[in-house]
Amino acid sequence: MSDFDDTFVEIEGAASPDEALVVAVDGFEGPLDLLLSLARNQKVDLAKISVLELAEQYLAFVESARSRNLELAADYLVMAAWLAYLKSRLLLPQAAPEGETPADQMAELLRLRLQRLHAIREAGARLMAGNHLGREIFARGMPEPVEVVRVQEQIDSLYDLLTAYSRERLKSVAVRAYKPGHAPVLLIEEARERLERMLGRIGNWSALARLLPPEWSSGVRRRSGMASTLLACLELARDGRIELRQLRPFDEIYVRDRGVREDTEMV
């Protein structure tokens, strides 16, 4: 506890009686801090300070501030009122009024609060004076970052390989064996099944040409693709599931989903 003195002398600086106190009032962190500073001036263990003396010093300080027309914050005045009351109680020792704490207990409580503040303040000072990471103690100056490496992992199996090979070889054999004589035709049923799967995903007035299966949308196959898809569309239009529109003969034919139209009208 004796090393507290050093800390305190420093905080108080040139705090000689009354004069310095008034000047330094702004430097105090509230009335308890001021009381603690006054108590330290008694140069005794905080547990043994004279609370009566302390109260008188505090009240004298407040009086001196008043006489110099210095304004004191409200909490300093609240403390002054309490200390004045405590002082009167201490000076006239008698049984405490009903429901009130005895004066010596009030005094003891003040001592405890001062000790507690002093102790925690000391602890804070010790903490800050201790080792700080980055000030006295250092972690690795050049930490080595973790590198995330993407590793490509082929998951093709022997089965895949053999399937691919068989498929490839069978294709050539099949072409040779069947000699297909008939022209490739997209069946109307196929076109209709495909369109039905697309229902709900057809945009508002999509061009018919854009609805062709990719493998039936170019070259000679396009004709069959177009014809069968148009027929399938007519069937679906008859069933009331889609609508068709053509602005003039031979112009592009547009398709829309009836479901889509209802949605857009609602909006």
Add this chain to the structure above:
Amino acid sequence: MNQVVRLADIMAKGEIEEHAGPEEVAPRLDAEHLRMLEAILFAASEPLDEAALGRLLPQGTSVAALLAELQEIYRARGVNLVKVAGKWQFRTAPDLSFLLRREKPEQRRLSRAAIETLAIVAYHQPVTRAQIEDIRGVALSKGTIDALMEVGWVKIRGRKRTVGRPVTYGTTEAFLVHFGLESVGDLPGADELKAAGFLDALPASGLDIPAPSENLAPDEDPLEESDPGEGEDNAV
């Protein structure tokens, strides 16, 4: 393309353990695991806990035993293996601070009020604003708590189950890491403060101040996700 040195390869080589005695059951494995642990901790920028280390080491490694051994190896060295906030980190030895000490100019000095408040939060946690004000005998400005939260040393940790359910403050993991503490129980002088009764509640003030603890106090609720928490600040 990615020529990765496989664990198995290294372990098969077992180049390191020249000093392995015959009585050691699995000396090759241990020495190699020790090297791995050393490398992981050396490379890391943050303290690592045992679970994280366990995930990086081969399965079945006794991380705790390895850490104890590594700590012993480095005990008297210029770099020590220390446990902070329940995690492990290599740090320069405290006695070499005279050699390494650097004051960072940007390291903002905390105000006296802030340091005092930090100490109260650290030693008394969980603690409410009212309790801080009671100990200091003065109103706590919002800026003081803000400064401590900004440094990252103090956080809102819950709400007290009393009237108004005030938020409670506590210290963060960053606080422990910064001051090199394993837990708040290791705060310097905590035992003395407690023994002197300074961490107890004062009778007349009706305060309930237990010893610092990171666990929820009996009358403390955890902060909920949706809980704004900060709201309390405006009330003062």
Add this chain to the structure above:
Amino acid sequence: MNQVVRLADIMAKGEIEEHAGPEEVAPRLDAEHLRMLEAILFAASEPLDEAALGRLLPQGTSVAALLAELQEIYRARGVNLVKVAGKWQFRTAPDLSFLLRREKPEQRRLSRAAIETLAIVAYHQPVTRAQIEDIRGVALSKGTIDALMEVGWVKIRGRKRTVGRPVTYGTTEAFLVHFGLESVGDLPGADELKAAGFLDALPASGLDIPAPSENLAPDEDPLEESDPGEGEDNAV
């Protein structure tokens, strides 16, 4: 609380210099300097040269000798002291660099064209691009062969002794490893494929499936060192 390992304690114990020979004049002092050097290098935010280290260490320290000793201490450890471009720093041991790498596997599958091409290369090797195209009935895009070479399953193995001397493709060792084959001769033949149900749709005429070989074909020349090989690709 602050358990500081004191300079004096360590020097009194003299724990560091177990290997200190009797000819060393001031081994205790060196041990302390070694700790300092260790801490300085550990905490440094950039590699340091001997001149810089000399300025940080007490006057009269033999930096070079200390560095050599520290390097030796860390030689077989998880972290090594290395000199890069005349400056010293601690680095994770090269054989443990995998610890600083997290592999993120990405599963990939060959495109249909690629696996078909691979299958043809495997069965028909040595095979030229023209032969592959002939079997598949479609032109082979440059990307397909490139992809297979990149995965490391297909290589250029020689040149065919015909007009234009086209390069011949074959499979690699990595191909055999991945698909679990001892040699390309282990690829199932027509009977086995049929038995396994791969050729169910096969018409009566049957299919001529070659017996692949890694040996040079009679009409194939080995690829010479100076042969760029790839040149052929541009011709198609």
